[in-house]
Amino acid sequence: MKKLYLIVIFLLTAMSVSAQHNHNHSADNTLNTTEVNSEHSLYHLDAEWTDHRNETISLTDFKGAPVIVVMFYGNCTEVCPILIQDAWRLYSSVDESVQEEINVLAVSFDTENDTPEVLRKYAEYEQLDIPGWYFMTADDADIRTLAMMLGVQYSKKSDGHFAHSNLVTVLDEKGRIAQRVEGLNQPMDDAKSKIESIMAKLNK
Amino acid sequence: MMKFSVLTLLIALLLITGWDHGMASDFFQADTVTVEVKGTDTDARFDPVVVAVNPGDVIQFVVREGLHTVTAYHPENRRPQRIPASANPFNSGLLKEGDTWMLQVFEEGMYDYFCMPHEKMGHVGRIISGSTDAVGEYPEEGIPSVVLQKLNTETEQFLNQ
Numbered sequence: 232m233k234k235l236y237l238i239v240i241f242l243l244t245a246m247s248v249s250a251q252h253n254h255n256h257s258a259d260n261t262l263n264t265t266e267v268n269s270e271h272s273l274y275h276l277d278a279e280w281t282d283h284r285n286e287t288i289s290l291t292d293f294k295g296a297p298v299i300v301v302m303f304y305g306n307c308t309e310v311c312p313i314l315i316q317d318a319w320r321l322y323s324s325v326d327e328s329v330q331e332e333i334n335v336l337a338v339s340f341d342t343e344n345d346t347p348e349v350l351r352k353y354a355e356y357e358q359l360d361i362p363g364w365y366f367m368t369a370d371d372a373d374i375r376t377l378a379m380m381l382g383v384q385y386s387k388k389s390d391g392h393f394a395h396s397n398l399v400t401v402l403d404e405k406g407r408i409a410q411r412v413e414g415l416n417q418p419m420d421d422a423k424s425k426i427e428s429i430m431a432k433l434n435k
Numbered sequence: 436m437m438k439f440s441v442l443t444l445l446i447a448l449l450l451i452t453g454w455d456h457g458m459a460s461d462f463f464q465a466d467t468v469t470v471e472v473k474g475t476d477t478d479a480r481f482d483p484v485v486v487a488v489n490p491g492d493v494i495q496f497v498v499r500e501g502l503h504t505v506t507a508y509h510p511e512n513r514r515p516q517r518i519p520a521s522a523n524p525f526n527s528g529l530l531k532e533g534d535t536w537m538l539q540v541f542e543e544g545m546y547d548y549f550c551m552p553h554e555k556m557g558h559v560g561r562i563i564s565g566s567t568d569a570v571g572e573y574p575e576e577g578i579p580s581v582v583l584q585k586l587n588t589e590t591e592q593f594l595n596q
Binding site for chain 2: 307308309310311312315316319356357358359415416424
């Protein structure tokens with residue numbers, strides 16, 4: 232009987248490491264997100280941004296439809312590609328008709344390296360140089376302000392890499408924070424529903 | 436009484452894991468091949484890069500160091516498709532040192548995969564499922580040259596072993 236119990240325990244242990252599911256690790260270099268006021272609109276930020284197409288844009292250009300925002304840096308060899316993938320998972324989870332209405336802002340906090348040209352190459356490499364996607368940069372102060380409003384923390388390290396929060400944010404049509412998805416590889420169901428409900432309300 | 440509790444435990448085990456009889460049966464009959472995931476930056480690599488298995492076998496990815504993913508070349512992962520047409524795309528999500536992630540392949544053919552953080556550094560791998568005759572050609576468009584070079588070189592070495 233003891234043997235049988237041991238087999239069961241062994242199976243439980245084996246299956247706990249073998250299940251084919253996504254992990255959510257608090258990776259090294261991960262900073263916590265901070266609390267935000269979801270009543271404030273990010274569109275009050277009066278900053279000039281440059282996207283990977285080298286076009287000057289303002290956040291208010293995106294007013295009127297939901298927006299997905301993610302902050303990252305291009306030289307990241309750890310979690311940023313996964314963060315971008317998370318934003319892609321959310322974007323691709325909604326119907327094509329909704330995709331055509333919404334936008335995705337991938338904002339780099341590495342002003343030293345991520346020039347519009349570098350961001351263009353990044354977008355092309357990631358096969359995200361597509362309508363509705365904007366890889367953006369701006370002045371340090373403006374990026375920092377946006378990060379604070381989103382509740383994203385980032386800090387440059389001595390090796391040139393960044394410690395940072397991992398966060399995907401959905402803004403409503405007025406630029407207010409409607410949904411936050413913290414961590415990596417998280418389910419996007421709630422964020423997807425939020426986008427769809429905003430769009431349903433707008434299309435009434 | 437004891438027999439009953441053990442049986443209950445076993446049934447609960449299967450229910451908890453969500454496995455039906457067929458899946459469990461497949462798993463226990465399959466061979467398991469181990470691929471180690473090593474390196475932290477430019478030295479990131481799958482070891483071995485190329486493995487040959489039979490359909491139904493399980494590939495066990497064991498992360499020795501660093502942060503990595505095991506991600507299929509597939510449009511769902513924003514890459515051209517380089518797995519059999521009828522195969523399900525896969526993506527491990529972030530794996531870190533000490534993690535083990537299992538992949539079971541069912542179709543015959545070539546499965547090319549990459550590590551999201553280190554693809555640019557040639558951190559890619561290939562599974563040959565079934566006969567090595569399954570080694571064929573996938574379109575090269577949209578694939579970094581470092582990836583193509585790595586896969587071609589390693590496959591050639593593997594086949595010449």
